[in-house]
Amino acid sequence: MFYNNDHVPAEEINGGYCHVLLYSFCFLHREYLLFSGFPFLSLRSSQKIKKSWFFFILFTIAFLYSNLLRISGVVILPPLAESLGISASMVGFLSSLFFYTYGVSFVFWGTVADRLGSFKTCGISLIIAAAASAILAQADTPLTIGIGRALSGLGLSSAFTCVMLYTAQTFSRERYSFLVGIIMMIGHSGTVIAIAPLGAALDAAGIAGVFNVLGIVALIIGAFMLICRKYDPILLEEKKDEKPLSLSRFVSDIKCGAIIICGSFPLLVVILTWVTSSASISTLQGLWAVSWIQTTTGGAILASRSCATWISAGMVLGPFAGGFIVRRVAGSKKAFLIMCILVELSWMLWMTVSFLGSGFDILGFSGFLTGFFSGAAFVFMGNSIRDLTPSKWTGTVIGLLNLLIYGFLIVFQWGTGFILDLFPADPVSGYYSQTGYQIGFGIILIIQGFSFYLITKTRSFAS
Incomplete structure (x- = not known):
């Protein structure tokens, strides 16, 4: 991510996020009152509904918090490395350790969640993340920093799978699509609005103080989920799987998940669209956006960072709008195709205005549209996965999905870097070639x- 905590435009964007987040919480509150206050519901049913909404909010907060912890290294790792006299190349290596464990463990946690439930899986993983924060708070060597980063990646990758699994098992199909939009909007907001607060906390409490607080909060949320695991929908099912986890069962579950994906062409298409579109926008948003904007405009780094932030703004607001849209069109093939066409067109607009050397305003607007339509399409994809996947295998399929996204992301980032190296950078400014980006x-x-x-080759995305 490329953000800066000392420029005004980011504060304006964050203010807009706060209004949208407040509206979304008000909408959730209305939904809660609507479905928990019907007079024909028994007291027991009303209490069950209240608990369902409470735990949904808790899982969503856990997902937001996992994103906050995920990007904490962006703010905290450089000054920590500087205080220890660690080279820039070593900082890059230590930072990358997080992403290796983060990406690989998606499948592991997805399979575990199908067997043990969302509560226990998310609780255990957050406790691992809390231990990682404690290690980083006391880290004074590259080895301890590396261990802390690797454990952080392992502990933070389950939150998305768990909140999606819990929501699919608890709420109706009519409500699921909107809730997926809320999950993505609130969760991904942690990657945007957290930079400035983390920077301020770092100045006030120091590196050890910040990591200690982050670890304590993760520990509290994780422990609470373990305590409340008796409310997990998986444990309430009559046909729950009592067999213990083992390596052979883990491998067998992965094979079954892959067979389910490959055996359903509509599901395979949904997976492919999500993987390619997510890896595409992440490659732009998380790696090349700022430098590409500099190449296009020749502007300063702070102005380029401010402009790039609008991509993230679209990524946050898109799922919120997508939740309302998908709630109305459900598994409509036509609606899905239109969404994906808008994604492709927004990308073409971004590349065109970049090629033409447009200014910050037009680049920011086109970047916002790219993020917005991508985020809205993700909600449709998430809703289709719930409809097309047997409930017993939802966690495994989502885990495989995230592993594929991570794999494509590595290929896309490496591939774009390789192509950029084929074209000489500007000898004066040092910026990469616009031709290479295109x-x-x-x-x-x-x-x-x-x-x-491939969407055109599919009959329907409804179950």
Whole structure:
């Protein structure tokens, strides 16, 4: 992520986030009152509904918090490394340890969640994250920093799978799509609005103080989920799986998840569209956006960071709008195709205005549209996965999905970097070549467009 905590535009964007987040919580409160206050509901049913909404909010907060902890290294790791006299290359290596364990463990936690339930899985993983924060708070060598980063990645990757699994098991199909939009909007807001608060906390409490607080909060949420695991929908099912976990069962579950995906062409198409579109926007948002904007405008780094932040703004607000849209159109193939076409068109707009050397305003607007339509499409994809996947295998399928996203992300980021190196940078400014960006992301758009084309070969995305 490329954000800066000392420029005004980011504060304005964050203020907009706060209004949207407040509205979403008000909407959730209305939904809660609507379905917990009907006079024909018994007291027991009303209490059950109240608990369902409470735990949904708790899981969503856990997802937001996992994103906050995930990006904490962006703010805290550089000054920590500087205080220990660690080189920049070593900082990059230590930071990357997080993403290796984060990406690989998606499948592990997805399979575990199908067996043990969302409560226990998320609780255990957050306790691991709390231990990682405690290690980082006392870290004074590259080894301890590396261990802390690796454990952080392992502990934070389950939150998304668990909140999606709990929501699918607890709420009706009519409500699920909107709730997926809320999950993505609130959860991803942690990657945007947290930079400035973390920076301020770092100045006030120091590195050890910040990591201690982050660890304590993670420990509290994780422990509370373990205590409340008796409310897990999986434990309330009559056909719950009592067999213990083992390596052979873990491998068998992964194979079954892969067979389910490959055996259903509509599900495979949904997975491919989500993987390619997510890896595409993440490659832009998380790696090249700022430098590409600098190449296009020749502007300063702070102004380029402010402009790039609008991509993230779209990524947050898109799922919120997508939740309302998908709630009305459900598994409509036509609506899904239109969403994906809008994603592709918004990408083409971004590349066109970049090629033409447009200013910050037009780049920011096109970046916002790219993030917005991508985020809205993700809600449709999430809703379709719930409809097309047997409930017993939801966690495993989501885990495999995230593993594929991470794999494609690595390929896309490495591939764009490789292509940029083929073209000489500007000798005066040192900026990368605009031609390199156009070719690199042009190839990505062809891959993404092919996955969207497969939608036309599918009859329906409804269960």
